Amino acid sequence: MTDFRRILSRELKLAFRERAESLLVVLFFVLGAVLFPFGVGPEPNMLARIAAGIVWVMALFAAMLSLDRMFQSDFEDGSLELLALSPLPLAAVAGAKALAHWLTTALPLIVAAPIIAVMLRLPTDGLATLMLAMLLGTPAISLVGAVGAALTLGARRGGVLLSLLILPLMVPVLILGAAAVDAALSGLAARPHLMILAALSMAAAVLCPYAAAAALRQALE
Amino acid sequence: MFSGQDLRCVRGGRVVFEALSFTLVPGAALLLTGPNGSGKSSLLRLMAGLARPDHGAIAWDGAPIRDDPEAHATRLSYVGHLDAVKPSLTVRENLAQWGGTAVDAAIERFGLSAALPARLLSAGQKRRCALARLIARPAALWLLDEPTVSLDRDSVANLMTVIAHHRAEGGMCAVSTNVELVLPGAETLDIPRFAPA
Numbered sequence: 001m002t003d004f005r006r007i008l009s010r011e012l013k014l015a016f017r018e019r020a021e022s023l024l025v026v027l028f029f030v031l032g033a034v035l036f037p038f039g040v041g042p043e044p045n046m047l048a049r050i051a052a053g054i055v056w057v058m059a060l061f062a063a064m065l066s067l068d069r070m071f072q073s074d075f076e077d078g079s080l081e082l083l084a085l086s087p088l089p090l091a092a093v094a095g096a097k098a099l100a101h102w103l104t105t106a107l108p109l110i111v112a113a114p115i116i117a118v119m120l121r122l123p124t125d126g127l128a129t130l131m132l133a134m135l136l137g138t139p140a141i142s143l144v145g146a147v148g149a150a151l152t153l154g155a156r157r158g159g160v161l162l163s164l165l166i167l168p169l170m171v172p173v174l175i176l177g178a179a180a181v182d183a184a185l186s187g188l189a190a191r192p193h194l195m196i197l198a199a200l201s202m203a204a205a206v207l208c209p210y211a212a213a214a215a216l217r218q219a220l221e
Numbered sequence: 222m223f224s225g226q227d228l229r230c231v232r233g234g235r236v237v238f239e240a241l242s243f244t245l246v247p248g249a250a251l252l253l254t255g256p257n258g259s260g261k262s263s264l265l266r267l268m269a270g271l272a273r274p275d276h277g278a279i280a281w282d283g284a285p286i287r288d289d290p291e292a293h294a295t296r297l298s299y300v301g302h303l304d305a306v307k308p309s310l311t312v313r314e315n316l317a318q319w320g321g322t323a324v325d326a327a328i329e330r331f332g333l334s335a336a337l338p339a340r341l342l343s344a345g346q347k348r349r350c351a352l353a354r355l356i357a358r359p360a361a362l363w364l365l366d367e368p369t370v371s372l373d374r375d376s377v378a379n380l381m382t383v384i385a386h387h388r389a390e391g392g393m394c395a396v397s398t399n400v401e402l403v404l405p406g407a408e409t410l411d412i413p414r415f416a417p418a
Binding site for chain 2: 002003006010013014017018062076077079081082084085086087088090147221
């Protein structure tokens with residue numbers, strides 16, 4: 001456990017030193033969402049209708065931007081070999097990395113989400129559900145993303161390949177995340193959607209670190 | 222005792238070496254020699270458990286290292302040809318991230334300055350920062366891949382002293398090199414001798 005904490009605090013410290021990267025991801029998230037009213041027109045009802053979907057899709061895209069860096073720099077400078085030789089099992093290292101990614105990327109996105117939601121006229125009843133859904137669903141993005149990042153390690157144009165691999169897998173999260181907000185807005189229970197989202201994240205938390213570790217081992221061979 | 226029996230290494234479908242065996246007892250050193258691409262680094266990676274031999278087994282006190290890779294990882298220090306130095310961290314933070322207990326001693330031993338951001342280090346200083354991990358987290362087995370690259374003459378002499386000290390305390394080391402190194406009593410393993418005919 002102390003080793004896990006050490007790796008996690010290492011990741012957080014590195015992310016903090018390079019915090020401009022996290023900031024860029026959040027800016028991309030906000031800027032991308034700002035473009036939608038220009039594309040579909042400023043009609044408030046229309047925007048309110050699609051706001052939750054926009055927030056989720058932009059959060060996915062923004063996460064893709066940061067995922068390819070998860071193992072890449074450690075792979076390039078040799079740190080990944082040392083992480084593989086740490087007393088911590090490689091799966092736990094991958095788990096710590098995914099957790100650090102969630103804390104430094106997904107959490108800022110969740111904090112920024114209300115800005116977009118308000119801008120797109122999402123009714124306030126939906127706001128709490130949107131944030132709760134993101135809180136429950138984004139861990140799956142970081143975890144499945146870790147597998148993708150490990151698989152595409154060392155590949156040229158790895159970022160594009162990563163998006164092609166991961167985005168299709170994220171469709172359930174997107175559907176449930178947007179549906180939860182829709183349910184809340186139309187007075188239905190959002191709870192079932194949220195529970196399935198949480199279940200997806202929990203399943204990912206169990207399976208993905210092992211898959212990522214296997215892929216990392218392959219990359220290190 | 223650390224030993225490898227009848228090892229074969231295959232890289233990209235090509236046999237790099239085969240029928241290679243080695244034994245390291247406490248206090249011993251193994252010098253791996255051979256031209257570029259002969260498999261020195263590959264052998265060190267096999268020893269570290271980063272890669273698996275295509276054939277043969279590597280054992281620590283008779284127990285195969287693949288049975289318990291985490292236990293093997295705790296008793297070795299590996300310095301590969303990449304320095305694994307993070308430019309955004311200071312020298313001290315770079316060493317502390319690997320959970321060492323003797324970080325300050327390591328910084329002093331290799332003549333580094335603790336608070337200096339690692340992005341300001343020269344190539345030789347980065348190498349010293351990587352080598353300082355050996356002291357920062359004590360381990361019985363040192364695996365060094367061409368450790369003298371970009372070191373100046375004094376630093377090479379310093380490294381040799383550090384290795385001698387490690388061996389005097391019963392540590393083992395395997396060092397790959399392309400230059401003449403002074404390691405008294407070290408056994409030389411010339412890798413090209415094990416290349417397939």
